[in-house]
Amino acid sequence: MTTDLVIAGFGGQGVLFAGQLLAHAALEADLHTTWYPSYGPEMRGGTANCTVVISDQPIGSPVVARPEAAIVLNLPSLDRYEPLVRPGGLLIVNASLIDRDVRRTDLDVIAIPADDVAAELGSPRLTNMVLLGALLARRPVFTLDHVAKTLEAVLPERHRHLLPANRAALERGAELADAVEVAAATG
């Protein structure tokens, strides 16, 4: 069993951290995992993406030409990754920042206004967790409990007070994804 996905957006949207959290969760579950970031010369801003592979087997390539799933947090990332997701794959879209529809009809598409949901939950920094919750609803590699526990283990002490909000964001994202019917093409 191998799951691979790309998470992409602007620097600062928690793209790299969301991927790291998945990789940590995979290790905690005794699975193999690789986390591979895009990296550029910029110190802040710019675009960021990471590829996460999770498998019960040792992992060869940490990069994938056509990921099985993608979470896109901004329009440039949708433009880049929409054509690349494997047919029948999963595409999760941050509808707060992306006002165009997904053109492909052979994907399971979940569009969530994740920035707005995060704001409702009290912090714009929860966007990545809302989208991660949606991913886990569709790809239950781990339970939300497992991911929340992993988060507790990896979060520095000074951020521990944010755990309940992060947990709520994961749950809200999962609920919103569950409300979207799986596209017929993928069913």
Next chain:
Amino acid sequence: MSIELLKGNVAFAEAAVRAGCEAYFGYPITPQTEALEHMARRMPELGRVFVQAESEVAAINMVYGAAAAGVRTMTSSSSPGVSLMMEGLSYMAGSEVPAVLVDVMRGGPGLGNIAPAQGDYLQIVKGGGHGDYKMIVLAPANVQEMIDLTVLAFDLADRYRIVTVLLADGSLGQMMEGATLPPLRPLTERPAWALTGARERDTNLVSSIHLDPEELARFNDHLQAKYAEIEANEVRFEEHRLDDARVGVVAFGTAARVAKTAIAAVRDEGVAAGLLRPISLWPYPEAALRALAERVDALLVVEMNAGQMVEDVRRVVEGRVPVRFFGRTGGIMPMPEEIADAIREVADAAGAGAPEAQPQEVNA
């Protein structure tokens, strides 16, 4: 010891700390800077030496000095920075001081870019600096090996009084993977030849100058004898799915791990491919490669450069089987699909492809 999610650059830096590195000198350059950052924090914490030098030229000469004083020492950099160190490396070879260099290779030539590449193979494996010298070169392919081979690099450097290079690339430096760090080792004793202050003993000299030609020739003979000993004892490689292979892929580092994914894909179609992965690039696994060439139909060399290690493969194989090459330059990592296509082509050309589907009997 537990498994942790570690970035390659942090993993090798911490492994060096645990192996007893007492002095680190470096200059920041992407994609290896996280190592320097880690050392900047860790070394002073342990009362050890960290210096951010004014340049790579200065850094390698500081390493030379620390090595002459008999402490475990290292530097790390990426391709353009490593080019600046070539003079120092030759002097260190000529002085027989042990040290570790990590080259997290990026796209070249020139400033190139900061993406993963393997274009420093010839420079590092064949020399780069002047004169007849060798460095032991170890090529990790995952974060665990970034750790294990760094520890080994210090041990080999000390054992043979030689510079040992960990030849990694931007992908291995930047990626995170589960890995286990070794315990913190006690610091090593100063060796008897080191410059430790000559009170109550004869003076030691660490130098690479031998003005008398006969004396320099004898010194070269001594170096060559040492290199022959290393060639006899320190060859390391991995064989992966080679038992029944008709096509042998030869690749190191990141190219090798991507090739493993490609090999799994073509094997599902019935193409019997396997991988020989040199871990020591010098000394090169010549006997294993020669033996492989005796039993496969063709070899495919995969590298993230325009064709460098392939020169060694052709040298060793001596025309026994066709040797093909697939490479990507520009800091572009080859995708498993591209390598799989290259394997299929090589297999077809050598008549080692997937068995044709049996013709179906047609009822008239």
